[in-house]
Amino acid sequence: MTSSNKAAAHHAPDVKMYFIIFGALLVLTAATVLVSYLELPKMLGITIGLMIATVKASLVAAFFMHLKGERTLIYGFLGLTVFFMAVLFLLPITDAVETEKNRQPMAVGSVLPQAAGEAHHEEAATPAAHEAPAETKKPAKSKKPAGAKKSAH
Amino acid sequence: MSATATQALGPSKTTTGIPNGKLGVWLFLTSEVMLFATLFTSYIVLRMSAPSWPRGWEELNVPLAALNTVILITSSVTVVLAYAAACERDKAKFNAYLWITILLACAFLVVKSFEYGHKFTHHHFPSTSIFFAVYFTTTGLHGLHVILGIAYFAWLSYWAKDNWDHELFVGRVEYGGLYWHFVDIVWIFLFPALYLL
Known part of the structure; x- marks a missing residue:
């Protein structure tokens, strides 16, 4: 009575498959270390490294954690988790990309002293603030505490 | 009475x-x-906003971390083999695999402590740089999970002695394994993220 219950509740182990996955994981570990020695371009290296890690994690989850053949309810939980994890990853990344974009006008702004030189009387910082107040807001904020620190010393 | 108690939990x-x-x-x-x-998100944000970021392999010991990766993956295999032995009702095999798992987990911590010790003697602390703050926070939390896993498996081997035929026995082996594989997966991502990228 209970044995049939157990068979339904727990996954039948497949020892041969465990060893095959073990071999695959070792090969992929070697691969990820070797790829890092190739000194690929940064973004390509990161993409390949994370792809290999994802494949390894999927193998562990599918075969060792028996997700392969698991109930749909658990897939549902994991799907939700992956979704919110993606949100958690992507929101700050989009923010960082935005800041990166805002940094470029700042770089143009730093050339502005030339224009300031033409204006003679104005200080370098003021025209920059006039030209792009929105863009300079953030970097200016980050600079202030550094200045404050210096004066405190 | 105990029968109803196990039924409620069963x-x-x-x-x-x-x-x-x-x-x-x-x-x-x-x-x-x-x-x-x-x-990981904090890591991404900190790294993207940092003016420069050291390459992991220049600051950290890749061979030791690779060794630790192999150790953890092997322990994942032994814990799933312990589960297989529990399903096959092979007590000796189960105990052997469970204790190999515990030993491998301890080996992971020993290697990790060598790494930490090496960092400390070179005056690399969490406060040294954002890189080391990220390194110690993530690997430290992961290490705590490894310690918790060791404690659970040690308890399980003790509990299994008298409860080999317990209704919940196979389940408790399986769930401990699930947790352990998760700890393995975290390391699978931490290793390239900190050391190789």
């Missing part, structure tokens, strides 16, 4: 078709995923 009382213990462990693991995801 795998039969479920409306989802999934044993309650397994459902609970999976829910716990999803919360753990989010916990580590926040750390």
Whole structure:
């Protein structure tokens, strides 16, 4: 009575498959270390490294954690988790990309002293603030505490 | 009385078709995923906003970390083999695999402590740089999980002695394994993220 219950509740182990996955994981570990020695371009290296890690994690989850053949309810939980994890990853990344974009006008702004030189009387910082107040807001904020620190010393 | 107590806890009382213990462990693991995801997000944000970031292999010991990766992956295999032995009712095999798992987990911590010790003697502390702050926070939390895994498996081997025929026995082996594989997966991501990229 209970044995049939157990068979339904727990996954039948497949020892041969465990060893095959073990071999695959070792090969992929070697691969990820070797790829890092190739000194690929940064973004390509990161993409390949994370792809290999994802494949390894999927193998562990599918075969060792028996997700392969698991109930749909658990897939549902994991799907939700992956979704919110993606949100958690992507929101700050989009923010960082935005800041990166805002940094470029700042770089143009730093050339502005030339224009300031033409204006003679104005200080370098003021025209920059006039030209792009929105863009300079953030970097200016980050600079202030550094200045404050210096004066405190 | 004990029969009703086990029945209340047992795998039969479920409306989802999934044993309650397994459902609970999976829910716990999803919360753990989010916990580590926040750390990974912090890492991404800090690294993207840093003016420069050291390459992991220049600051950290890649061969030691690769060795630790192999150790953890092997321990994942031995814990799933312990589960297989529990299903096959092979007590000696189960104990052997469980204790190999515990030893491998301890080996991981020993290697990790060598790494930490090496960093400390070179005056690399969490306060040294953002890179080392990220390194110590993520690997430290992961290390705590390894310690918790060792404690659970040690308890399991003690508990299994008198409860080999317990209704929940196979489940407790399986759920401990689920947790352990999760700890393995975290390391699978930490290793390239910190050391190789």
